[in-house]
Amino acid sequence: MKRSNALFSLVALAALVVLLTLSVPGAALGSTGQKGTPTPHPTKGAPPTATAQAPAPTSAATTGGIEVTSTLEMDLLAGPGRTAALLAPNGERFVHFGEQVCIYRVDGSQEACYTTPEDMRINTESVRWSPDSTRLAFMDNDLFRFFADTDIWTLDVNSGRFANLTDDGIVGGVILKQVDANLDYGPVWSPDGQDILFLRIVQTQGDTSPVTLYSIPADGGSAAARYVLSEYGRFRILGIALAPDGDTVAYFHDWRDSEDAMWAGFWTFSLSNPNPQRLMMIDYFSLPNEMAFSPDSANLLVTLRTGMAAADATAGPEAYPAWVVPVNGDAPMAIDAAHRVRAAAWREGSTELAYIALELDNPDASGLYIASGPGQLGQQALPGEWIGPMNQGDRMAWGANGVTLLAGRGGRPLVVVSTNVTSASAVLSATPTAMPVEILTVRSTLNLDLTAGPGGTAAILAPNGERFAHLAEQVCIYTIDGAQQACYDFPGEGRVNVESASWSPDSTRLVFMDGDLFRNLRDTDIWTLDADSGQFTNLTDDGASGGVILNEVDANLDYAPVWSPDGTQIAFLRSVQKGRDTGPVAITTIPADGGEAVARYEVEGSGTFRVMPIAWGPDGDTMAYVHYWRGQEDDALAGVWALKLSDPQPERIAILDKPLMPGPLSFSPDGANVLLTLASGEFSADSPEDFPAWVFGVHAPSTFAVDAAHIIRAAAWRQGESGSALAYIVFEPLNPEASGLYFSGAPGEPGELILNGEFFAPSSEGNRLTWAANGAILLARREGWSLVVVNVGE
Numbered sequence: 001m002k003r004s005n006a007l008f009s010l011v012a013l014a015a016l017v018v019l020l021t022l023s024v025p026g027a028a029l030g031s032t033g034q035k036g037t038p039t040p041h042p043t044k045g046a047p048p049t050a051t052a053q054a055p056a057p058t059s060a061a062t063t064g065g066i067e068v069t070s071t072l073e074m075d076l077l078a079g080p081g082r083t084a085a086l087l088a089p090n091g092e093r094f095v096h097f098g099e100q101v102c103i104y105r106v107d108g109s110q111e112a113c114y115t116t117p118e119d120m121r122i123n124t125e126s127v128r129w130s131p132d133s134t135r136l137a138f139m140d141n142d143l144f145r146f147f148a149d150t151d152i153w154t155l156d157v158n159s160g161r162f163a164n165l166t167d168d169g170i171v172g173g174v175i176l177k178q179v180d181a182n183l184d185y186g187p188v189w190s191p192d193g194q195d196i197l198f199l200r201i202v203q204t205q206g207d208t209s210p211v212t213l214y215s216i217p218a219d220g221g222s223a224a225a226r227y228v229l230s231e232y233g234r235f236r237i238l239g240i241a242l243a244p245d246g247d248t249v250a251y252f253h254d255w256r257d258s259e260d261a262m263w264a265g266f267w268t269f270s271l272s273n274p275n276p277q278r279l280m281m282i283d284y285f286s287l288p289n290e291m292a293f294s295p296d297s298a299n300l301l302v303t304l305r306t307g308m309a310a311a312d313a314t315a316g317p318e319a320y321p322a323w324v325v326p327v328n329g330d331a332p333m334a335i336d337a338a339h340r341v342r343a344a345a346w347r348e349g350s351t352e353l354a355y356i357a358l359e360l361d362n363p364d365a366s367g368l369y370i371a372s373g374p375g376q377l378g379q380q381a382l383p384g385e386w387i388g389p390m391n392q393g394d395r396m397a398w399g400a401n402g403v404t405l406l407a408g409r410g411g412r413p414l415v416v417v418s419t420n421v422t423s424a425s426a427v428l429s430a431t432p433t434a435m436p437v438e439i440l441t442v443r444s445t446l447n448l449d450l451t452a453g454p455g456g457t458a459a460i461l462a463p464n465g466e467r468f469a470h471l472a473e474q475v476c477i478y479t480i481d482g483a484q485q486a487c488y489d490f491p492g493e494g495r496v497n498v499e500s501a502s503w504s505p506d507s508t509r510l511v512f513m514d515g516d517l518f519r520n521l522r523d524t525d526i527w528t529l530d531a532d533s534g535q536f537t538n539l540t541d542d543g544a545s546g547g548v549i550l551n552e553v554d555a556n557l558d559y560a561p562v563w564s565p566d567g568t569q570i571a572f573l574r575s576v577q578k579g580r581d582t583g584p585v586a587i588t589t590i591p592a593d594g595g596e597a598v599a600r601y602e603v604e605g606s607g608t609f610r611v612m613p614i615a616w617g618p619d620g621d622t623m624a625y626v627h628y629w630r631g632q633e634d635d636a637l638a639g640v641w642a643l644k645l646s647d648p649q650p651e652r653i654a655i656l657d658k659p660l661m662p663g664p665l666s667f668s669p670d671g672a673n674v675l676l677t678l679a680s681g682e683f684s685a686d687s688p689e690d691f692p693a694w695v696f697g698v699h700a701p702s703t704f705a706v707d708a709a710h711i712i713r714a715a716a717w718r719q720g721e722s723g724s725a726l727a728y729i730v731f732e733p734l735n736p737e738a739s740g741l742y743f744s745g746a747p748g749e750p751g752e753l754i755l756n757g758e759f760f761a762p763s764s765e766g767n768r769l770t771w772a773a774n775g776a777i778l779l780a781r782r783e784g785w786s787l788v789v790v791n792v793g794e
Helices: 010-020 258-262 307-311 421-425
Strands: 068-073 084-087 093-097 101-105 110-114 135-139 152-156 161-164 181-189 195-204 211-217 224-230 237-242 248-253 265-270 277-281 286-293 299-306 322-326 341-346 353-357 367-371 379-383 403-408 414-419 441-451 458-461 467-471 475-479 484-488 509-513 526-530 536-538 555-563 569-578 581-591 598-602 611-616 622-627 639-644 647-655 661-667 673-679 693-697 703-705 712-717 726-730 740-744 752-756 776-781 786-793
Touching: 068 379, 084 403, 135 181, 152 195, 181 237, 195 224, 195 237, 224 248, 237 286, 248 286, 265 299, 277 322, 286 341, 299 341, 441 752, 458 776, 509 555, 526 569, 555 611, 569 611, 598 647, 611 661, 622 661, 639 673, 647 693, 661 712, 673 712
Parallel strands: none
Antiparallel strands: 068 414, 084 093, 093 101, 101 110, 135 152, 152 161, 181 195, 195 211, 211 224, 237 248, 248 265, 265 277, 286 299, 299 322, 341 353, 353 367, 367 379, 403 414, 441 786, 458 467, 467 475, 475 484, 509 526, 526 536, 555 569, 569 581, 581 598, 611 622, 622 639, 639 647, 661 673, 673 693, 693 703, 712 726, 726 740, 740 752, 776 786
16 A cells, blocks of 8 residues: 655644654654555554553562762763764763764773765664674664655774665655655664664655565665555654564554554564564654663563653653553553653663653752662662753663763763672673573483482482482482492481482582471471582581471471572571471571571561472572462462562562462572472373463563473573573373473573473472583483483583
8 A cells, every 4th residue: 555645744744843853763754644444453452551640660679789880971972963872782882973973982982983974974863783782773864854765774883884785776855756765764683683674665756655674684685574564654653673582573653643543552563473462552642762672572661752842841751751561461561650751771681770860840859760670660870960862862771781871961971870780780680591492402311220209219410410419218429420429328317308409509518408397297407418528417406306396396497408609508498396386487597517507587477387498599699489379368478589688678579379389499590580390289280280380580570481381390490501591391191292301592482392201300209300511411201210311412
């Protein structure tokens, strides 16, 4: 369907240009005449309508200790006129647009300056850095102010090489003329930096085609049409965003009048299976300042300018609405409904948010704010009247290293702001680092003459993957090739509780509790075993032994031990029994070499063993625990919680509302997520709901099913990796073809079957799995429970 230029309203166009001084890529300047009978895109239920007061954040939260550590004022301006500055994703340098295009380090040193080719003028609002911080993509000229032909260009910031990727041979004004041209705008990079997506309208003899999404290799080549976004008017699609998953695209369809309600708002679709869904309706005239996916692809950050913004510089938050919009269709979350948000950005590699509030009638509230994640209230990190360092003051970036750029309002210079994100959060990133699953293969398998699973036997693989402990009547240490190193007899009255045992981070010691507190109601202590010397040590001997619960005995009931990341401490849960009364559960720590046990946090409403298990995060300070659900009265507490040992203020990161027993709980190596497996208690259950496995974001609200389509018996992170790759076991009694060992590159990434077979994890409950740093995994075959060593490599 084509739209005639005769339908184009010059009066409306001129009014919009004067009102909003548009330079946003894809900003709307289109037909206001006859529209025909359009067919709306399918919507995901009833899309939410943006109102003056957007939904408030769910709760207030700290920013994880992030604060401004330094500021550097530069002798550069950004914002007024044609000047602008944009920070690279790595936060190590930025581009400044003035008379030339200049590259600066964030310490203020200049790397290079380049003069643009003749007749080419960079549209600075369209500029986007490549993911590796080496190139820029942009459109030339200004299609929306001057109606000039536009092409998509790149600039290599190291060599100064400009490249026109979509040169159609046309230069200068084209709209309202009988000129054939490709009008290209709104470029964005693919996550791997190999391609650039952009929007194209083909003008032929004055008539224009529908708005179509194209892609082109970043090094040059042929442009390929990917999807027709809108046949409804010219330039009604105002920019796009591409998610880190490389497949999900978001776009904004503008609103001009009530007839636009069927299209107006933010939409998303999959490149691999285009079926657009509207995430959010916008029923008033507005322009998108920024659209950006969170690094985990789960949310879309959107900021807008309304007509009120131009009409009244002191207009309230409704003039500059800003939201985080969940891609799954959940309700949008206002970034800060109480403040006028001028610009916002995700931190590269994290779901933390930085944003600028500019309150001209309340200067004390103006400044740079930081929020720990979507739906969390931000805290002021740097007061001042700032704007984003782009022409319109509405775009900013927050580098992976914690650096951001601000522009002083009223002609003050550019400021480089450093935050302590690295030290504040250790590896706080909530972004899973995807491992390409397709490069993983099973290099070898080795069948061992050992069993693990029935009757309280277990095999526990060391983190380095070089040996394992086999727990039965004795504790025996084997090398990964099955050679026995040593066997030790437990010296205590009970026996090693095999489900509680785990290796130290350096693969030299085991920690466990003795006896079975939950089956036999016996007193339990926390023990260690040096796997090389055979020395057993009771760390929490209280003098009590044997049956204690229901007896008049004073005892410390210690269970669920875990190692600190550095191996120097052990955390466990303790409930103190006085007579027949048991106290609340406390997270307790003790030196791994022996010493005094210290209660670090008493869990609210923990009752009798309502808390289990616990996990210790790689930053050495964050802990997670499960408060499990037994009935409706538990709703206020049941779920997964996280806290800082240095300042215990627990936050519930997931709600559990079904009577499922929690299995192992573990942090991802980057500290951003926790993995939890659950079970219904029915060993032969045949539904995925009976054995769910979830990944929950620790610092930002996110939830991923490890594999919602399959029954998951056990799952594990890759030891020693900085990312979030997962291995998991699927056992489908009714579908043997689906059973086996699977791998997923990151939470939310689909898993792939890499070894078919009926396996369990090699523990008495069949749910504790380890994926060692060298790629080794231990499995137990269902038939005979024999051990199999699986060697996984690239």
